[in-house]
Amino acid sequence: MLIITRNIIYLMLTSSCIQCSFGAFCLNKAQINIIKKERRLKKNELLHTDNQPFDHLYAIQCGALKTYSIDPMGNELIHGIYLKNEIYGYDAIYKKHHLFSAEALSETVVCEISYSSFLELLQKKPELLHLILYRMSQQLTFGAYLKFITAPQRLAAFILDISTRLLTEQSQSRFLLPMTYQDIGNYLGLATETISRILSQFKKNRIITIERKYIHILQTQLLTHIADGFK
């Protein structure tokens, strides 16, 4: 029987911190007190609500988040998807409060850092500056494909986007889609039925396979082809 000691927990934590986006901010022992705390969210649990004041940035250790608002007709509008190893919260710096609610798409662990500590550390360690600008710049490019016109185009681009953001060397073109078709539809501005139909097409054409929630991309080139707008 395994007895979990503080040491083991520590090891588990540090190993999960290796890839953390806040690594530069906390792996160093001298700085570890800056991280306010780790938060564990169950599926569908809220990280924060709409309109809540902005204080913290979050590094997503595992799991995924969505930000969303509800329109007057009661439809959920998903504004952003944030995955493992990404930093969430930048978008709220501008208005000083969160524009959207943020909810866990699955069991999710985030590391919280206060924005003021973040700024402070950034000033002490200017070599982090480019890293942060780099990561914000990356988020500026997220969701560019939402401007694509046709549904297959958007969905193909979405799959490629998520895959490049999730895939590692081990996982080779096979990854867990961390959300329901409903969520995808709300994100892409498409009905769930449309998502289902188009994915069926993709499967029929041997472009991807889906079992459970695992997507396997068989023909990346064909997907990019579709995303690029070829017919």
Add this chain to the structure above:
Amino acid sequence: MLIITRNIIYLMLTSSCIQCSFGAFCLNKAQINIIKKERRLKKNELLHTDNQPFDHLYAIQCGALKTYSIDPMGNELIHGIYLKNEIYGYDAIYKKHHLFSAEALSETVVCEISYSSFLELLQKKPELLHLILYRMSQQLTFGAYLKFITAPQRLAAFILDISTRLLTEQSQSRFLLPMTYQDIGNYLGLATETISRILSQFKKNRIITIERKYIHILQTQLLTHIADGFK
């Protein structure tokens, strides 16, 4: 007859620099050498092409830019609109080269600063840090309305977006739309005919008036209502 002396030129420049987004980086005489140069672009002139390496950020003094790519079917896809007093270029930090071409929508003057100078100065003057994060954060929120489903919703949100980004105290809900319907359509993913039809609707319902390219918003509330998704 007016003789233009260096002094007058200097006054003209500084006055045009008052509102400049790079103000903090160059108004101070000690720093003025950091700005590499001012570039004047004619309508439809390219600031840079697709795939060009990223070296500079640009503060838009006057005029406007669009970034775009051409899809395989030859359609122009506008990814971003950048207006007077905004900073353009952040999105290319991530990939170190520009993902899109950038073109002037009208006569445009930009101030160019090299990214390395920018980083350097940011390190020397950490009080600028929040300002820059603030501005990047703002850009993260741009174009959120592109996810809106219906055409009138998108167009209403677009008008409101541009107006808040262009309006000053003097100009009071009346502003120059710095682009063609073609451009708007390419940006919103709608046909120019659709833009025309919906704007005609807006005019008929006394929500806006348009003369030349000047838009006057008569009923802001109704516009936000439409943008929010009421019918």
Add this chain to the structure above:
DNA sequence: CGGCGGCTTGAAAGGCATCAACATAAGTGG
């Protein structure tokens, strides 16, 4: 095993694109 959320599939309706023709504005050169 039974219930529920999520996915699938079909038929009908609707919104927007497309095509076409025209109107108007802007830009050019004589």
Add this chain to the structure above:
DNA sequence: CCACTTATGTTGATGCCTTTCAAGCCGCCG
């Protein structure tokens, strides 16, 4: 300054893609 040319905006008719509504299926979890 005007005639010509080109770019941009307007309006109508048709067709297609996606939504919507409806029903059934599957897999998961208690």
